[in-house]
Amino acid sequence: MGLDNWTGWLEEHGPTLVLVARQYVPSRTDAEDIVQEAFLRFWRARDQAVDPVAYLYACVRGCALEWLRGNRRRAHRESAVARHEASADSALFFAPLAQAERRSAIEEALQQLPEAQREVLVLKIWAGLSFTQVAQALGIPINTAGSRYRYALAKMRELLAEESIR
């Protein structure tokens, strides 16, 4: 994809960018604010990026962390309300009605993962990044990205098994 077509970039990566942002902030509205800032930051500096795709997701993560630092006090105060909004606001994924229960279980299990594992899993599974790109986006070694991914899958399997038992 060319670096001059911003709408193409947004069409291809926009849904995943919002999904990544929602791993840090509960509200979809806040996540879209973060994606907006991150995308503008990415677009202004895209020519200097070694790997533009990895840089795009790194921008989202950076903006989300800045947002959390700036809104930590407010986030704590409104966390209960936000969690409720997040659950009722909108789902993270599309799924047929017949699989709604399974989708809900996966979303819940995802939210229970440690943040370090969750962000690797989201970037690898839904953003489709390679381990090299995941490592660049998160600023971690490639081996660390690989091990976190394996731990994340194991944890997801465990959580989903528990959910099916209930």
Added chain:
Amino acid sequence: MSREHDNLERELQSLRPCGISSHLRERIAQCLAESDASDPDSRPVADSQGRSRDGMSSVLIRRFFRHELVGVVCGAVAAAIIAAILLGPADPAVGPQAHNSRGGSDLSPAAADADAPTLRAYQQAWAESPEALDLLLAQHASRFGGSGRLARYSVSDPNLYESIGVP
């Protein structure tokens, strides 16, 4: 273990993230447009739609033609003034009478009489000498291009004396 991971991976990958809102798309488009407008130098030299280069060139063309129009108007005024100065003395409407009427205040009556092709001027020239009359006739012939009535005569021509009333 690995096969279980593969199955879980496939199930997770089958889930598609929810799409972005149209509002987000509009906000990004607006921010990009504003940043382009506020800082034109930061835009690409030529984007895929050629808007940047076209925008800058249109501004330069408008500036060029604005200065060019002022130059053309000034040049036209200067050319008109120069033409009026150069063509003024050669104006065919400016004869001895017109010259006298315009520059009369600068000429003495005697000088005006000497310049004008009048009977009195010719009589005075004849009274001085035939050469003076010849000289005056030659001056008037050269000034009026030889088309005048007096240009057809010379001093030795008897018709000249009849035409000016000299016996």
